[in-house]
Amino acid sequence: MSKMKSVKIDRRSFLKMLGWGGAGTALAGCDLPTTVTLEEGKEEVVSYLMPEEYVIPGIGVWYASTCLQCDAGCGLHGRVREGRVLKLEGNPDSPINHGKTCMMGQAGVQAHYNPDRVTSPMLRKNGTLQAVSWDEALSELNGRLGAVSGDRFAMVTGTVSGHQAVLVSALMEQMGSSNHFAHETINARVWRQVCEDMLGDPMPRLRLDKAQVILSFGADFLGTWLSPVHMATEYAKFRSAPRGMLVQIEPKMTLTGGNADLWLPARPGTEGALALGIANFVIERGWNKVNVTPNVRRALAEYDLPKVEEITGIPVSKIKRIASLLSERSPALVLAGASAAGFEDGYESVAAAMLLNIIVGAVGETIEASAQFPEAALLARQGSTADLIKFAKGLENKAFDVVLFANTNPVYTAPEALGLEKGLAEVGFKVAMTQFPDETAMLADLVLPLASPLEDWGTHVAAYQAGGDPVISVQQPLMEPIHKDVRGFGDVMLGLLKARNKEFEQFADYYAYLKTAMLNMPGLADKDNKNDAAWNNLLQKGLLSAKPAKGKLSIKAHTVEVAGYQHSKEYPLHLVPSARLGLWDGRHANIPWLQEAPDQIAKVVWDSWAELHPKTAHELGVKNGDIIRVSSASGSIETQVYIHKGVHPDVVAVPMGQGHTAYGRYAKNRGANPLKVLNPITDKKTGELATHATRVKVSKVPRKNILVKMGGSETQMGRPLVRTVSADQFRRTEGEG
Amino acid sequence: MSFKNILENFSKYRRGAEEGGHHEYEHRWGMAIDLNLCIGCNACSTACYAENNLAVVGKDKFEKGQAMHWMRIERYWDDADAGRDFPEQGALFLPMLCQQCGAATCEPVCPVAATYHTPDGLNAQVYNRCIGSRYCNNNCPFRVRYFNFWSYYESSWPEPLNMQLNPDLSVRDKGVMEKCTFCVQRIRTAKDKAQRENRAIVDGEFQTACAQACPTGAIVFGDTMDPNSRVTKLWQEHEVERGPYTSKKPKQNAELRGYRIFEELNVDPSIMYLERVRETEV
Structure with missing residues (x-):
């Protein structure tokens, strides 16, 4: 204790003492300042040979937190050694990810230690962003917020939940504005609407583990849909004896499609017609488990199989086979994702898939009511592109004077046709709360550097709850901020609230607020315990389960009207x-591990590419690595060709993620961004951007690239490296379950 | 181990798989990788980058085949799809990493014994003994040895990315061969802990980084000498035994899915794969 000159409990040590629950024993009675540095004017500098009390040199300690790499809300354990977080693993207690992680979760540390973080507030002066102090930044911001009235203030975030959602709502309330926009490009907005309308539950639980056959219309549930790690853990049960069967219909092979027993591309946008055709055939043969109203029956009868083959390009024999499988292999589960939902009649297509679920008796068997989290204020405000479009409309109408962006990069993700950049130029004051110098921050007047998710406090309620009791997952800092001039999202928001309303001053910081709020949650035992046992237990476990608000499903089957297929000569x-x-949607393009990780299907690295069917490539006269120009009515992009059979011949597939014009050394000026050239077509019902509805023409550019990808050979060349056996054989040897 | 010792006792250290392999194994770490469960998602390979200080080489060096992915997911298109318009049975995914062969072809060709067999059944690579002849790389049928053509520490971890480096193992420099170690640092930690607590290692108390991340549990890691380990049981269930191909007995049930890649080369791999499964009725 001799190194102690002055004993004071500053905010940091207070935070650390209570926050690092996993190290309860090492921390006991610790009220020392945890850093003793020259900067603080302390006389004694303590060598690292005398470690700080909470550090045991050479010993890694694991702390629980929450992954924020996407919005699935997986629980994390972070390995901390000598005050640094080194490795992330899944939290085995989390019902969402059961101790597992995906590649993005693994790469969370590279977002955190990214060399291109924003490290100090920046204010635009004379046209350029210049580093300023937090005091100056906040006084400018508070001045601007004070001068704006009501709906002239807008806030744009990604999906936000837990107590951060409460802070956002509180700020909107204080500002008297209803213009909070939550934007995510990769979302399940249409699926949710269909589930809500037809089942009375926007996020029903999907029992992949119980299903014997899954028919998926472009739902990439192993990669990008709803809760990928959770779905993958359920998929493992689905594939274990007696082994369910996966049929995937989509225009471009996704990761899920790569694992299908039967993969077929329907003509783009005709998934709905295919679902109706299957439904019609199921009823015709009397295989349906649930009867439909005469209205629905009549509407379905229009979809006789030859007609469906004509619309979709899927042969009658295959349609019959799929239909019979749905009844033979009961219980079935029908899913619909981006490539079904991404059209003007996307809602109808997804509804057609849901109708099929109802008819084959999946509802109640493989689709169950969700167990909803009981605190409505903490539920996820889920992002959508409909919100982005609304925001763009507002910009067009010059409706906003001050816009606050937080953890979102719409300038990158918004199609050019939405005119976002032009609209933003008219906004008086734009603020970006971000960790990285992204495209949106580059246009902002004020940039506020946020702490990384591994440096910050938070709570998260996943929109897709995995069953059992719903959980709220706690995010705690796994280390001190790397850059000392960053602040947590909650702290910044709370600061803005304090400046508008004295009531918020009862909380010293977001940590104090969060702790108070969590200790008031029902279900926390010994909350009166003076030793903070309840709080420390919560932090150790990383999550709190709550008694669910039990939902139930009520089926409302209605008729579905899908549009026919329109050919286009020009495009x-x-x-x-x-x-x-x-x-993902481009947010991880600044992570070197993820740039170097070959795409699961194309195996291309560090660039964009356009996937073409060999037939299409032949017609265009292009080979692997040739550059093509993909032009829509809204613009054009150029990228290299990768040819394989896992795309529909009428399709050119360009992955999202590249084509950044900013965003740090790993992302900037690399590849092309297909989102930019999308036409502003929306789903009629939900207003979601119809991401798959854009027609394009492709022309060859007289340039060539060397396609950099993993693996020289596209096939095994007859070598039995991966051997395949039939499912029948599998069932013979490994049982029927 | 002195050079004299190596010369004098060469036959003892280089006993082939036919003669039972390395004498007196303490453990024989092995894996079972189920290709029915593997979805090809890259979680394992990214976890490997995070755990093992793997260098990111960038596009140009990747093109030259210099990527350092100790664990990679190979993707093949099915030969059966050659006559079809579409790959109707999806893709073939193969997690490929060092097979820690019992009779490894990489070992005897090393001129300086930088790669050798440990009493744990691992092909260890001694970085500071390696002179970079790359003979081992040439001789590996699985192509899972990776050579440091450059000093990646100069470019791969610009500050503060370097703060993430795992202090339990080194960052390798130019001129050195490296490869999957079955997360030997985790093995070491678990062995030390078990020794301190005066007990044997319990199956499942630690895993390799790839097995821990794998969302579908396709990778099972453990000690194939521990009769109660999950991996041993899987090997037994699928009638796959250690030892050279030449003394391999036919399976009692030929339909069981276990196999070892390139087993016919007599290298005695420590990884058993379970065959991919597809419905034929569609």
Whole structure:
């Protein structure tokens, strides 16, 4: 204790003492200042040979937190050694990810230690962003917020939940504005609407583990849909004896499609017609488990199989086979994802898939009511592109004077046709709360550097709850901030609230607020315990389960009207802006591990590419690595060709994620961004961007690239490296379950 | 081990798989990788980068085949799809990493004994003994040895990315061969802990980084000498035995899925794969 000159409990040590629950024993009675540095004016500098009390040199300690690499809400354990977080693993207690992680979760540390973080507030002066102090930044911001009235203030975030959602709502309330926009490009907005309308539950639980056959219309549940790690853990049960069967219908092979027993591309946008055709055949043969109203029956009868073959391009024999499988292999589960939902009639297509679920008796068997988290204020405000479009409309109407962006990069993700950049130029004051110098931050007037998720406090309620009791997952800092001039999202928001309303001053910081709020949650035992046992237990476990608000499903089958297929002479091909587990919507393009990780299907690294069917490539006269120009009515992009059979011949698929014009050394000026050239077509019902509806033409550019990808050979060349056996054989040897 | 010792006792250290392999194994770490469960998602390979200080080489060096992915997911298109318009049975995914062969072809060709067999059944690589002849790389049928053509520490971890480096193992420099170690640092930690607590290692008390991350549990890691380990049981269930191909007995049930890649080369791999499964009725 001799090194102690002055004993004071500053905020940091207070935070650390209570926050690092996993190290309860090492911390006991610790009220020392945890850092003794020259900067603080302390006389004694303590050598690292005398470690700080909470550090045991050479011993890694694991702390629980929450992954924020996407919005699935997986629980994490972070390995901390000598005050640094080194490795992330899944939290085995989390019902969402059961101790597992995906590649993006693993790469969370590279987002955190990224060399291109924003490290100090920046204010635009004379046209350029210049580093300023937090005091100056906040006084400028508070001044601007004070001068703006009501709905002239807008806030744009990604999916936000837990107590951060409470802070956002509180700020919107204080500002008197209803213009909070939550934007995510990769979302399940249409699916949710269909589930809500037809089942009375927007996020029903999907029992992949119980299903014997899954028919998926472009739902990439292993890669990018709803809760990928959770779905993959359930998929493992689905594939274990007696082994369910997966049929995937989509225009471009996704990771899930790569694992299908039967993969077929329907003509883009005709998934709905295919679902109705299957439904019609199921009822015709009397295989349906649930009867439909005469209205629905009549509407379905229009979809006789030859007609469906004509619309979709899927042969009658295959349609019959799929239909019979749904009844033979009961219980079935029908899913619909981005490539079904991404059209003007996307809602109808997804509804057609849901109708099929109802008819084959999946509802109640493989689709169950969700166990909803009981605290409505903490539920996820889920992002969508409909919100982005609304925001763009507002910009067009010059409706906002001050816009606050937090953890979102719409300037990158918004199609050019939405005119976001032009609209933003008219906004008086734009603030970006971000960790990285992204495209949106580059346009902002004020940039506030946020702490990384591994440096910050938070709570998260996943929109897709995995069954059992719903959980709220706690995010705690795994280390001190690397850069001392960053602040947590909650702390910044709370500061803005304090400046508008004295009531918020009862909380010293977001940590104090969070702790108070969590200790008031029902279900926390010994909350009166003076030793903070309840709080420390919560932090050790990383999550709190709550008694669910039990929902129930009520089926409302209605008729579905899908549009027919329209050919286009001028723009003969469809652009599929495919989502990658890895770069996601482009937010992970600044992570070197994820840039170097080969795409699961194309195996290309560090660039964009356009996937073409050999037939299409032959017609265009292009080979692997040739550069093509993909032009829509809204613009064009250029990228290299990768040819394989896992795309529909009418499709050119360009993955999202690259084509950044900013965002740090790993992301900037690399590849092309297909989102930019999307036409502003929306799903009629939900207003979601119809991501797959853009028609394009492709022309050859007289340039060539060397396609950099993993693996020289596309096939095994007859070598039995991966051997395949039949499912029948599998069932003979490994049982029927 | 002195050079004299190596010369004098060469036959003892180089006993072939036919003669029972390395004498007196303490453990024989092995794996079972189920290709029915593997979805090819890259979680394992990214976890490997995080755990093992693997260098990111960038596009140009990747093109030259210099990527350092100790664990990679190979993707093949099915030969059966050659005559079809579409790959109707999906893709073939193969997690490929060092097979820690019992009779490893990489070992005897090393001129300086930088790669050798440990009493744990691992092909160890002694970085500071390696002179970079790359003979081992040439001789590996699985192509899972990776050579440091450059000093990646100069470019791969610009500050503060370097703060993530795992202090339990080194960062390798130019001129040195490296490869999957079955997360030997985790093995070491677990062995030390068990020794301190005066007990044997319990199956499942630690895993390799790839097995721990794998969302579908396709990778099972453990000690194939521990009769109660999950991996041993899987090997037994699928009638796959250690030892050279030449003394391999036919399976009693030929339909069981276990196999070892390139077993016919007599290298005695420590990884058993379970065959991929597809419905034929569609």
